[in-house]
Amino acid sequence: MKKLGKLCAILAAMLLGVVLFGACSKKDSVGKVYLLNFKPEIDKQWKEVFTQFTTETGIEAKVVTAAGGTYEQTLRSEITKSEPPTLFNINGPIGYLNWKTYTADLKDTSLYGWLSDKSMAISADGGVYGLPYAVETYGIIYNDAIFRAYFALPDRAVTTVSSADQINNFATLKAVVEDMTARKFDLGINGVFASTSFRAGEDWRWQTHLANLPIYYEYRDKGVGDLEKIDLTYGDQYQNIFDLYINNSVTDRKMIGSKSVDDSMSEFALGKAAMVQNGTWGWGQIAGIAGNVVQASDVKYMPIYMGVNGEEKQGLCTGTENYICINAKSSKASQEASLKLLEWLFNTPTGKKAAVEKLGFVTPFSTFGADERPDNPLEKEAFRFMSNPDRAAVSWNFTSFPSQAFKDDLGAALYEYALGNKTWNDVSEVFKNKWAEEKALLK
Numbered sequence: 001m002k003k004l005g006k007l008c009a010i011l012a013a014m015l016l017g018v019v020l021f022g023a024c025s026k027k028d029s030v031g032k033v034y035l036l037n038f039k040p041e042i043d044k045q046w047k048e049v050f051t052q053f054t055t056e057t058g059i060e061a062k063v064v065t066a067a068g069g070t071y072e073q074t075l076r077s078e079i080t081k082s083e084p085p086t087l088f089n090i091n092g093p094i095g096y097l098n099w100k101t102y103t104a105d106l107k108d109t110s111l112y113g114w115l116s117d118k119s120m121a122i123s124a125d126g127g128v129y130g131l132p133y134a135v136e137t138y139g140i141i142y143n144d145a146i147f148r149a150y151f152a153l154p155d156r157a158v159t160t161v162s163s164a165d166q167i168n169n170f171a172t173l174k175a176v177v178e179d180m181t182a183r184k185f186d187l188g189i190n191g192v193f194a195s196t197s198f199r200a201g202e203d204w205r206w207q208t209h210l211a212n213l214p215i216y217y218e219y220r221d222k223g224v225g226d227l228e229k230i231d232l233t234y235g236d237q238y239q240n241i242f243d244l245y246i247n248n249s250v251t252d253r254k255m256i257g258s259k260s261v262d263d264s265m266s267e268f269a270l271g272k273a274a275m276v277q278n279g280t281w282g283w284g285q286i287a288g289i290a291g292n293v294v295q296a297s298d299v300k301y302m303p304i305y306m307g308v309n310g311e312e313k314q315g316l317c318t319g320t321e322n323y324i325c326i327n328a329k330s331s332k333a334s335q336e337a338s339l340k341l342l343e344w345l346f347n348t349p350t351g352k353k354a355a356v357e358k359l360g361f362v363t364p365f366s367t368f369g370a371d372e373r374p375d376n377p378l379e380k381e382a383f384r385f386m387s388n389p390d391r392a393a394v395s396w397n398f399t400s401f402p403s404q405a406f407k408d409d410l411g412a413a414l415y416e417y418a419l420g421n422k423t424w425n426d427v428s429e430v431f432k433n434k435w436a437e438e439k440a441l442l443k
Contacts, residue, residue, distance in 0.1 A: 031337030033061035036078055036085040038071040041261070041285060045358045052354060053344055059337050068261070069201030072404045075099075079327070086330040086338040090130050091321040092399025096122045097442060103129035104328040104335055111342050114365040122323055130323035133346070134361040137382035138209055138279030139316040140302040143294050146274040149187055150180050157182075164300065170237075170307040174244055180274065181248045187274070191250035194264035194276035198415045202260045205277055206242065207411035210304070211431070212317060212398045214238040217308055219397055226400045228439045234308060235428045241306040245277070246418050253418045261285075269294055277304065280378040284360055301381035303394070315385045319396025320364075402438030409434045 033053075037046050043065040050061040064085070066074035071089070078085050079102060090096055096103065105127040106112050112128050115121060122130030147164040150156060157179040160172065167173050180192045197203065214234035219225060221233065232238075246253040250273050261278070262285065268276040269289035276282070286294060303314045326338050345351040347367040355361045360374045362382075373379060385391050401407060413430040416422040 031059065031086075031331065031333030031335070032083070033059060033087065033334070033338050033341045034083065034085045035061075035063045035087040035341075036071075036075055036089070037063050037065040038089045039281070040065055040068050041281060042359055045284070045360075049345070049354045049358055050341075052350065053341055056350060057340065057344065059340065061337075061341060067201055069204060069404075069408070072098075079329075084327060084330065086327050086334045087341070088325055088327065089321075090122065090323045090325055092130075092323060093122060094400060094402065094442070095323070096124065096130055099325065100124070100129065102325070102327050102329055104326040105129060106131055106326065109339060111339070111346065111365075114346065114367050116364050116366050120320070120364060130325050132320045132322060132364050133324050133342075134322045134359075135318070135320050135364055136280050136322070136362070137301075137316045137318045137378070137385075138277070139304055140275050140277050141268065141282060141378065142275045142300050142302055143268065143271070143273075144298040144300050145295065146187055146189060146271070150176070150183070150274075153183060153186065164302065167302060168305070168312040170240055170305040170311065173302075173305050174240075177244055177248050177275075188271070189250075189274055190267070190272040192248045192274050193245050193250070194267040194273040195251040195259035196246050196249055196253070196256045196418065197259045197261050197264050198256045198411070198418070199258060199260045203411035203415065204407070205261065206414050207407045208398045208401065209279075209317070210242065210277065211238065211401075211407075211410060212396060213241075213304055213306055213394065215397045215400075216317075216394050225397075229436045230432055232428055232432050234306075235424075235431070237306040237308055239424050239427075241304060242414065249273075254420070256418055257415065265289065275302075280362070280374075280376060280382055281360060283374075283376045283378045296377045299377040299381075301378060301385065303385075303391075313390055313392055315388070315391035315393040316382060317396060318382065318386065318393040319399075321396060321399055402435055402442060406434045406438040 035046065037043060046063040050063050053059065054061050075088055090099055107128040111131060112121065115131060120132045121128045142164055144164055151162050158175045161167055167176060177192050180187060184191060197205065214232060214237060217234045218230060246256065250267050251259055264276050265278065265282055265285040266289050267273045269286045269292040271293040286292060286299065301316055303316055305311050305314065324342065326335050345355050346363060346365050352368060352372060355363060356372055356374050360376055362373060362379055386393060410431055413422060413427045417424060417427050
């Protein structure tokens, strides 16, 4: 009997082991989705979308958002963990060079097949490793109600134009802005421009988006799409617009180190500023501010004029740095789950609605009809400019910027210039020298 009891115990243990092994095997075969998000301003929206996806599909999905300006270092940390991101972003060809060992080939996916312009994909050696998923636009956002109030002033100094949409060059913009600053109390504003944000990680509007303008024009003149060394031909024009921002702002130039992008958008939404440089994604921030006084019909776009010959025909800055990649080193099940998430987001009624209404994406996929666009006044403005044959869009060339380290160094130099601790020549030298140094490291 004792032997029989022992035999039964052994058989039971073996059976339990089979059950446990089967359960673990089943668990391991179920893929999970983990997106490392690089835009803090849509963290909440991504989490809502992922909850919706999990509810519909049963696939576990989570979003982790890197703090502003820390995406690359966060990705380096997260990618080596036992459960790394299964979906992550790269900012273009330079980003691909840094992360190519982690990018799965997407050329045979439905997602790539839906891409309207396949030249937009990040391709190399016959494969496709990054897909754009949102086309965006940035420029100077302005509150037309405040401009109408300015142009209604009987004693205004600028009489060559009578509305904001007639401003089409830097000279006119500067004259209007400086006169508005002189009359800011009459207009009920604290400054013409919202705060020039330089809190840690919050300087990307200046060291990336604004810095794109001089690079765009230098590339255009030289007929290239990248350079190992730059001359910064349009450095003076870059200074023109940066000075206009910091000298006509809600916040004194020596206090901008405490300001964030959220602060800037709040100032605009609350009517404290007439203008703010930002992109189509900023509408969610404006509309979501408690006490927002800006009417959607008054939210307009103006190109970033800085004094370049012929800028009267300049359009908005239009492009993308939103390239999604699937982690090739994730489990096959998690890669498949991640692809399902993307297919759900960009080709199901619920997913597409979430992409448009929650995330505010204007996508480059053929699965979206003309009527499936965000109800976003800035998107409408973007389409207005893009459909104007007399306006040439400024492409996003910051995807060719050499590294995040370069951007950080440029941002630090701009901040020191604003404080009065550096000259503009110092800023120019940092721009040119750090560009060359970082490009050399890429080799």
